[in-house]
Amino acid sequence: MSAGAVADIGVGMLGYGFMGRAHAHAYRTLSYMTWPPPLLPRLVALAGRDAAAVRDAAQRFGFDEPVGDWRALVADARVQLFDNCGPNGVHAEPTIAAARAGKHVICEKPLGRDAGEAYATWQAVEATGVKHMCAFNYRFVPAVRLARELLEAGELGELRHFRGSYLQDWNAAAEAPKVWRLDRALAGSGALGDLGAHVIDLARYLVGEIEAVSGCTRTFVRERDGGAVDVDDAVAAAVEFANGAAGTIEASRMALGRKNALSFEINGSRGSLAFELERLNELRVHRAGEPGFRTVLVTDPEHPFMRQWWPPGHVLGWEHTFVHELGHLLTAIRDDGDVAPYGATLADGYRAAEVCDAIVRSAEHGVRDRVIARTLRDAA
Amino acid sequence: MSAGAVADIGVGMLGYGFMGRAHAHAYRTLSYMTWPPPLLPRLVALAGRDAAAVRDAAQRFGFDEPVGDWRALVADARVQLFDNCGPNGVHAEPTIAAARAGKHVICEKPLGRDAGEAYATWQAVEATGVKHMCAFNYRFVPAVRLARELLEAGELGELRHFRGSYLQDWNAAAEAPKVWRLDRALAGSGALGDLGAHVIDLARYLVGEIEAVSGCTRTFVRERDGGAVDVDDAVAAAVEFANGAAGTIEASRMALGRKNALSFEINGSRGSLAFELERLNELRVHRAGEPGFRTVLVTDPEHPFMRQWWPPGHVLGWEHTFVHELGHLLTAIRDDGDVAPYGATLADGYRAAEVCDAIVRSAEHGVRDRVIARTLRDAA
């Protein structure tokens, strides 16, 4: 089929670091793997403060123009989609401004530095009527989407357990310097918002709303080169779901030997599922009455997102989650459709933030936090 | 070397079910794999209420004599070691009586139906001066002992995380009947005391004392054929250790597809360890500065307990934990040595029970339970 009739969409991006690079690459890959693409991304402008760096990044990523201030993107009529890949501290203001200027928005997670900021961002953007997405990209791993489909179809029966953790180790050495991710003013929280938020989003996406949490946090290295650390290095919590399931959530940047180890297992009355991000093409599935777990290589054409990729067994990489995520967003924009429930909206960004805050409160006060009372305010 | 000079020891056993069979087998295997054995077990008498069944079991297991009442064992001068493999509800009284009759005692876990009963048992037995052991057999998996040795040698540095779970699925079906393990009067608790106690003991053995817990429990099927279930099906908790480490503990008999899935991971400032009971011959080890986890097959002659087993790579089974455990106990008896710290004493049985109770309390009240204040009373 020809893409001759495919409309295009102008993209303005804030930030050119790790996430900026991942999103930019995905815009370009989209039309290879989704043909015809829902909309053809036109990379209009890339914003960042360091003029030389942003110029170089714009060339590398294929943006037409580097700009010094995100306000230029907001003011640019060619930009129809504002993609916020900046640090946590510049999530709220630019995202709200872009939405108010009529641009659709996608914002990296965590949506805000705390639940209050996230809530305000969501509410302000929601009021404008644009499409909005919080970039919880792991919803777009084919194996995770397959898990969701199995769960929606009732294949696991009544859900009983969720155990999820996201473990990295880049911050394990006491000699590692204090970076922005270790500064509360810039990042809001530590492993909790950076890694734990992903686990929380998957827990909500796959199991349902979290009703209560009881947790603890740890900062193992409090003084680093560059100053005192005022965010958590790690967090652990017992979680209870509105549907009765119970389990654990954990995140750490100090689990030596674990590089990008997001994993979860779900047990229901009719079966179980298990997933590990470092082997993201695999989903392990058990069904009651059958022996053992099946290791499904999620690369068949009938698997989610895989129709236009490669033949079976030709595995995808981490970055391809963004191709699927942005394809989903562009489809919603083109069709005036819903980002939810398969994509995370800013409402999801807020709700994950509320659970993060609840873990912090329970850790501080030693009292189970019935987060659901807050989370569900303003729910549709 | 000849065992001609090896003294023997008379064993009286209460209970001939799953655990009775495992212990009996281990007494007989001991002298094959530990030569000369510390003491030669003489299987004097086996006690149980069902006369026909106990007679059959005595023949099968090689006991000289079946008896109907455990009091006969206590009264029997030939019995020097009393092995309590009965259900939880008959742990306390017979164990205390045997110790007061001057017999060394080993008692299956959980030591009591609650911490109070466990405490009383420990105190009463301790006062007699006999050797005592609580049968936390997973301390005697070679890979677990190797983990302990690595930790004692400081190879993991400062400990930061423990995540442990023990998952089975034999009780997942709502149609499964109510057995004694689902009756609080007989069992004390459900998955918590049966499975969770093992995780708690390993956490204490490997990481150290648990300072506080915040958890929740679940009973997913409350009415079964045979009556109402008044124990937990599953439990999940965030745990904090006295040494600053934090993590999670979980137990369930309803994790479909998991048959005997005790697993743990420990992360420290210099490395990490991971273990799974269904592959109990393997220990995964990571050291800071080296890439990845190493899968160590713990079957070399220099590995714990393995000097007299088979050549490298010839794997052991689950039951062999009991051979090592009983060998340890008989050595302590022969040498008037200590059961602790490599074996669990009744003090360890009590302390695990106290943590179990604390999880129940925190689950009920929604408040973090600082269990350590209780646990360490009477500590040496």
Added chain:
Amino acid sequence: MSAGAVADIGVGMLGYGFMGRAHAHAYRTLSYMTWPPPLLPRLVALAGRDAAAVRDAAQRFGFDEPVGDWRALVADARVQLFDNCGPNGVHAEPTIAAARAGKHVICEKPLGRDAGEAYATWQAVEATGVKHMCAFNYRFVPAVRLARELLEAGELGELRHFRGSYLQDWNAAAEAPKVWRLDRALAGSGALGDLGAHVIDLARYLVGEIEAVSGCTRTFVRERDGGAVDVDDAVAAAVEFANGAAGTIEASRMALGRKNALSFEINGSRGSLAFELERLNELRVHRAGEPGFRTVLVTDPEHPFMRQWWPPGHVLGWEHTFVHELGHLLTAIRDDGDVAPYGATLADGYRAAEVCDAIVRSAEHGVRDRVIARTLRDAA
């Protein structure tokens, strides 16, 4: 059920090394795990040349009496089963003598140092009418027996591929001394007869007769402390089966990092199976039309041999293969039943030896060896 009426059987054993210890242990474990046992083994006498060592071993293993010469076992009327655990060079003569004296025989593998010796042994023993078994114990791994049952039921359809290898590394270092296993006069061959024979037996047991082989052998270290090595360190072959399947067989004692790594995979027109001995409780099963491989933990009561062992998930060790193997042999003796096809007879011992020799011939001459023309002589 009572074993009061179970008859016993006197066992005389030659050899008290690795295999002697494994067999002796299995005789004692048998009645724990097979109740009532087919016959109650009475360990009459153990033969070996070193008087002190055999005396010690007899005590350790529970034999009534040590003897210096295997002829004493043959002459002993109390011995009804002769168990030959001696080195390869003393397999033929004592086994034949025992059978001629009317004793049932079990002989360790490889049956002879070459196919000629194996053939002569089989023929001589077969002529006496006693029961005979060649101790290919891996047929008695529950997962392997399950594989056989799936294959017999046609679950894999037409068989297409077998790839099997048995890798160890104890001989990898050039500094390792020359032991009897490296001496052709004593052992016949090297990795081929020691390890390759197991793979060949499993190939025959699971897939069917081998029609042709094309292989090569290697002796990587020709001079060792203790003399020149005149057996193979490793062997590799392409194999063709009478039923049309094709594949590879490999054995090495120099595959560093592999301790006891016997593994195979079978692919048919309807499914596939995979097995690894170092994780011997697991069988991976794929069926056409279903996604992925299922990892079956072969520990359920309905799995082969598992009815009387432990609850699901409580894994067995390597040694338990011998319990199942000897239980099978004693059942055949008691019932005057067949050792074949689930147990290996001396005919199987011979046929494996013939394939071993064929690989050597093809390696020497560079010509595919149509071994089946020889193997099937005298087949029933």
Added chain:
Amino acid sequence: MSAGAVADIGVGMLGYGFMGRAHAHAYRTLSYMTWPPPLLPRLVALAGRDAAAVRDAAQRFGFDEPVGDWRALVADARVQLFDNCGPNGVHAEPTIAAARAGKHVICEKPLGRDAGEAYATWQAVEATGVKHMCAFNYRFVPAVRLARELLEAGELGELRHFRGSYLQDWNAAAEAPKVWRLDRALAGSGALGDLGAHVIDLARYLVGEIEAVSGCTRTFVRERDGGAVDVDDAVAAAVEFANGAAGTIEASRMALGRKNALSFEINGSRGSLAFELERLNELRVHRAGEPGFRTVLVTDPEHPFMRQWWPPGHVLGWEHTFVHELGHLLTAIRDDGDVAPYGATLADGYRAAEVCDAIVRSAEHGVRDRVIARTLRDAA
């Protein structure tokens, strides 16, 4: 760094199927992940016979122009690099013509339908002096390159074993139709040239030249919808290397449950390596004297090709091999450097073809084929 000064290079591509899509995508991804790129690919024209399809593909992949005949690419002065992604039967003529027109060439594997065609292609192209590459992309998996680097550094010592297989199952069903890959006139051979050639190339790349092979082939389904199959479905061979190592090579399109299962293990006198393509981010490494295999996640910045990708643990997909491969080729073109030894040249394409043919000959005649006598003709 700016790419302002980076020269560009015009690419003309023949074929827009599976491989065409993979190469096209890689040209576009290159500048994201290698910055500045060695040369900036300009996608000039795409050739194919089906006018509508090639027009659509050109738009999708970003080529400036679709053309109907590859000769247009050869005649196009803007094309400096000719990329042959056509079926095997159109590898030789267009590749030779392009080289004679002064274009650098990359050709998919297998280079020819048999060794003769491959030889002629190599010789003709070599004579023109252009850069040439045979697209054995698995050399460019980071884990495979790491393996090569470890081997080059002597970390495995003297090499003793290679066992490699490439298993797929798309052709297992007898109902699957006859496609061009099953037609000798178009494809030359079946699993052998398609999959086995990859294993052979890796064996040569990692271990060294193959001296002799003894193998067999199978065609399990000879009649299909679409006609008789005259190529192999599967192949198995014992292989001997010039350096003394020995092992096995196997390929099948009928190994049910195996989707893209290329795997190999190499054992040397000082260590071992193991790799599986379906988990391509992992390399398992054993070193003599250390316990077990280490599972290295090959995603650290210091790992091959990974400097500009993502943070550790963010895994790559199958397609990224092409990014590395084309980056290597463009660097050689820019610097007038060598494609060998890290990239495969047409000489490597020929040599792999010669080994393929030798396996066929040994299968037909039942005689070990000393392929090295042919392979090394014309070696530098």
